[in-house]
Amino acid sequence: MNILDTSFKEKKVFISYCWTSPQHEQWVLNLAEMLVHNGVDVILDKWDLSEGQDKYHFMEAMIRDTSINKVLIICEDGYKEKADERTGGVGTETQIITPALYGSIDERKFIPIIARKETGKFDEYIPTYLKSRIGIDMSCENSYLDGFEQLLRxxxxxxxxxxxxxxxxxKYLFEESKITSKLYFVNENLKKYITDNRRGIIELTIxxxxxxxxxxxxxxxISNExxxxxxxxxxxNYINQMKELRDFYLNFLEILIVSYEKFNSDIIIEFLENLFKYSEYQGTGNTYHSYITEHFKFLITELFLWINLLLIKHKNYKVMNEILYTKYFVKSKYEHSLKEFSNFRFYLEGIEYNRTKLQRLSRTADKFIERATLNGKNYKEQIIDCDLLLYYISKTKGNLxxxxxxxxxEWHKKIELLSKMIRKKHFEETKVLFNVMTVIEMKKLIEDYLMTSDYGFPNSYNNIIPIFTSSISLNDIATI
Known part of the structure; x- marks a missing residue:
């Protein structure tokens, strides 16, 4: 037998039954043969009890034998009658089994199996001494196979x-946080509703x-005062406190991406449109400090990065295309306007105020990398690659x-999604990210927009690197 589970140990059972009729004896024999075919060592009187042996000693030995994992008690009207009246071999077995059930032997060793019944009442065919035991119904064609699997298990x-x-x-039970537990429980409910396929309530839960x-x-x-x-x-400080909120949203989104069959880009687009308003001051009065919403702007940029990271992770390139090439209808205090995806990237002057003093190129970048974890897993490399990918795509759209x-x-590391474009299958899956249909269109797009790099951070000697063709050369696209 080829067993994948290395912890497998051979199992041995003894079958106790009544010779009620030739048909019933054949039923028991068929069951024993099926068990043997499924790797179980079966002890059965027809195979293991020879002429001249003491049948009562044999029964007692089987019941008390520590190598016997289970005793299968085949229950039907004949067995119940003889067990209750303590007559025949069944009556003798009953007298042996009864003290064993309540003695030192594991009670789970004895399994009642209903082989035949004439009414729907399950326990009418279980002997009195076994009434409290959970049995297995194998009494008819409809229940036999399910019962057999239950028995094997x-x-x-x-x-x-x-x-x-x-x-x-x-964590919210032990940490001081502004955030309540509501989002935690909504996520738990969402997983359950998706598993149970409760479509109406899933939409309400979203x-x-x-x-x-x-x-x-x-x-x-933050109020101005x-x-x-x-x-x-x-x-x-506020950005640090909002990481828990960020993680709640990312877990929520990943549940939908992985499990919800009706998941679509509208769920993300509408969320981002509603989120964008926080880039404007939400307090009272028209006079406020210009930096006062930068913690929200950081979160908006970070969430946009992570949303695309999760879509890449689960290869949902179609939805990613839709959120990168749509126009976002953003409601403002002063106007309604259409935005490109690149408008979700903000320069945070207040957060960067002391970067020179601290000898940092970008405190925003430092913070993105510091927070590149979700559910204990580090996504630093994926965050960087996703950031660069959004940069490349934005260059083809003219809004950086x-x-x-x-x-x-790390200069020597390629962007995996791009380097895999050497494979035709991968190119066909991911070309939608660049809004092209063919290899020729992709090559032209690269030649027109992606062969050069732009200026990087001030006081940095390098342009933005790596350039697109560091990960995949023009002549290698879709060649394998």
Whole structure:
């Protein structure tokens, strides 16, 4: 037998039954043969009890034998009658089994199996001494195969339903946070509703999550009178506090990407349109400090990066195309306007205020890399590559996304998504990101827009690197 599970140990069972009729004896024999074919060593009187042996001693030995993993008690009206009246071989076995059940032998060793019943009442065919035991119904054609699988699982100790591994308590119980537990429980409910395919309530739960998300975000609005020096430290403090909120959204989105069959770009686009308003001052009055919303602007840019990272991770390039090439209808205090995806990238003057003093090229980039973790996994390289990919795509659209994290890119490492374009299959999957249909169109796009680089950070000697063709050369695209 070829067993993949190296922990497999051979199992042995003894079958106790009544010689009620030739048909019933054949039923028992068929069951024994099926068990043997499924790797179980079966002890059966027809095979293992020879002329001259003491049948009662044989029964007692089988029941007490520690190498016997299970005793299968085949129940039907004849077995029940003889067991209850303590007559015949069944009555003798009953007298042996009864004290064993309540003695030192593991009670799970004895499994009642209903072989035949004339009414729908399951326990009418189980002997009195076994009434409290959970049995298996194999009494008819409809229940036989399910019952046989249930029996095999019991023999091999491989239950169908397993208690889930104990997780960790929610962090919000132990951390001082502005954020309530609502989003945590909405995410847990969303997973359950998707598993149960409760379509109507899934849509309501998505809306509930977004409403709660923005309610939580409102807690981080800074009033003008409370915006104190040093501005950069106050903003970074709020950014740190909002990471938990960011993670709630990313977990919410990943649940939808992976599990929700009706997931589409509208869910992301509408969320981003509603999120964009936080780039404007949400407090009262028309006079406010110009840096006062930079913690929100940081979160907007970071979330846009991570949304695309998750879409790449799960190869949902179609939805990624739709969020990169759509126009965002953004509602402002003063006007309604259409935005490109590159408008979700903000320069954060207040956060960068002390970067020269701290000898940093970009405190924003530092923060993106510092926070490049989700659920304990580090996504530093993926964040950088996604940032650069958005930069390349924006160059073809004429509205630049500046890839803040490029300074962290190891010069010798290629961008995996681009280098894999050497494969035809991968190119066909990912060409939608560049809005092209053919290899010829892709090559022309690269020649027109992506053969050169732009200026990087001030006081940095390098342009933005690597350039597109560092990861895939023109002549290698879709050649394998």
């Amino acid at each position: 019991a023999i091999y100790d491989k239950p169908r339903y397993k208690k889930p591994q104990k997780g960790s308590p929610p 809306k509930e999550f977004e409403e709660n998300f923005f309610q939580e975000l409102d807690k981080f609005i 409370n915006f104190k020096e040093p501005h950069d430290e106050q903003l970074l 996304w500046f890839p803040t994290t490029y300074v962290y890119k």
